[in-house]
Amino acid sequence: MSMLTVQYRMHELIMKWSSEELYDSKIRAHPSVAAHVLFDLDDVKRSSSTEPTLLLIDIAGCDMEEKKDEEDSTLNEGEAEVAIAHAKRLVHSGVQASDIGVIAPYAAQVVLLKMMRSNEDKLKDIEISTVDGFQGREKEAIIISMVRSNSKKEVGFLSDRRRMNVAVTRARRQCCLVCDTETVSSDKFLKRLVEYFEENGEYLSASEYSNE
Template identity: 35%
Template sequence: MEKLSNEFESNNINILLNEQYRMNAKLMHWPNEVFYDNQLRANERVANITLSELCTTLPADHVFNNPIFMIDMAKVRDRSQEATDSHSFKNTDELKIITEYVNRLVCDLGINPKDIAVIAPYYAQIEEIRRFMPFHVDVNTVDAFQGHEREVVIFCIVRDNTESITEPICIEKSSIGFLNETRRLNVAVTRAKRQFVLVGNSKMMQRNGHLRKLYRHLKSAEVVFGPSVLDSFNHIDSAGLPPSDKAPDCSFR
């Protein structure tokens, strides 16, 4: 489709479908600016949808009701960095954060696991997440998730090699890997309907212009947090969750 679009660009036959019916307007902000020249608009039925509509125990002003936010690993002491595995990459601490967040969504908020997806750019990380994830959530690559959508999408950057970088501009491609193809992240962000969560090292995002713009957008919106933000779940009243016979099995906790 892209090849045909470019070939016939001068024939005035390309039409942009500029109204989207999937995601909260705040989720749309970054891809709209970077990829669509701010021509997209959110239909009024989805423009303000949030997680609190699915979970009555989640206050509308709670941090986890944000449609988009980042859990930044950059300042975590003794964090795991990327590790190679069969010519792929994985990151243990990002895996732990993702698993914990999904646990909290399901057990503390009562979100259906089928409404959650985890996306990663590397098969080694995907295999590890699938291995340790206690619930049946969709875990896959960016490319495999095209055409899909979920209420919540969690994306992990995986790559973390900042301490070895001395000339960022010269080694950009080797440091950030697949995410240099920013359209992959565009696909990941636009799969989410109510919430997109980015987990990774913000320093890695400085290696790519579009990723840097995304980070600056998140920072200006004050939705970049450290892993300790997960403690905020402890202040949510879970009294309104479904009866135990209808809720997911959280006994492992």
């Protein structure tokens, strides 16, 4: 008899990718959470930012290449700006800043995101951390900045399945992936993640967040 696990945290679309990819489709969402969305929360308005459960913001073709810092950690300024711009839209729609988390796999990107957060008083309660910093915890909305964007299509340790699974499944009601789909799709596992978001969620070009 196969074990079926019921989880009480995530919307079923967030959970389903993880369930199929890593758990043989043996995880189910409890009916109390299976369809919950951001605009069900008190004082949150229904908007184009709060409606999607899965949102892919693509920086491909937007001239947002990654860079290295002095410690050889990777960062991506343009992508960080897009992640912060989406967080701002959520707060503007009534989502509490403390209900939003931003996850980046690279320490340099976390530092950069925190600097950008400090310029915006209404964002000060947003939590920004590496994947490991969010282990075992959850937020209503999670924004993942994947950082890598390069002509060689190198993804580094983004292809670590366990880590990416932890990042996506921290989200209860919305998971937003900010990435260069051309770079990350060079890895088969990440390509399936991108395709899952494209098929089951909303797709936006990062250019829609410029000037914010």
